[in-house]
Amino acid sequence: MHDSTDEHLLKRILEDNDQLAHANRHSFEHAGAFAVNLMSAPGAGKTTLISKLANELRSERSIGVIEGDMVGDIDAQRLRDAGINAVQISTGRSCHLDAKMISRLIDSNKSPAGDLIIIENVGNLVCPAEFPLGEHLRIVLLSVTEGDDKPLKYPVIFRNCDAVVITKMDLAELVDFDFDRLHKAISSLNSKADLFKVSAKSGEGIEGFCSWLNDKCAMSLKAAEATAHSHSH
Secondary structure, eight states: OHHHHHHHHHHHHHHHHHHHHHHHHHHHHHTTOEEEEEEOSTTSSHHHHHHHHHHHHTTTOOEEEEEEESSOOHHHHHHHHTTOEEEEEEOTTOSSOOHHHHHHHHHTTOSOOSSEEEEEOOSOSSGGGGOOOSOSEEEEEEEGGGOTTHHHHSHHHHHTOSEEEEEOGGGGGGSOOOHHHHHHHHHHHOTTOEEEEOOTTTOTTHHHHHHHHHHHHHHHHHHHHHHHHHHTO
């Protein structure tokens, strides 16, 4: 009976989160924004990659960042110091952002402005997987220093993403990382996920990844604009 009650409660929590996530997505689109949920384990390089993306896309996109961490605003401050509009959400004991936290930020009119909103989720390969936030794109980062076995250990987050970005490629020769094994694992879980190899330090792969992201953003914003236009007539 106890297990059944817990399962029912979890199902209700996830359903409520999904409803709020849908509303959040509508809010982003109404504001003319494309939202990206960036997820990874701690130390995979999310904040550093965001800085690179902002610098690379600065001439084409206005970028805002929602920074999620359990405590502190170290990463948000790093981004602000780099001239990036970043807003902090401290999750406290929660190991992930959820749709309610994003909804509160939107309702308080504190969500950062921009046509590309990057949400840096709490560093975790487990909890964020089942909590959509209202994003249009879900991207998982995996550094070469973490090992190529992570998709098999944490399949849910890799199964439910649009792209996997392998980071810290400048260190690839120093660690035992099997790209073929990684590719097979990701393909078995999610054959539609795009795969990128990047190094924020050397710049490897950054241009190609930025181009892909910019195209996704442009297509989504164009589709949202067309839908809004049709509803107004």
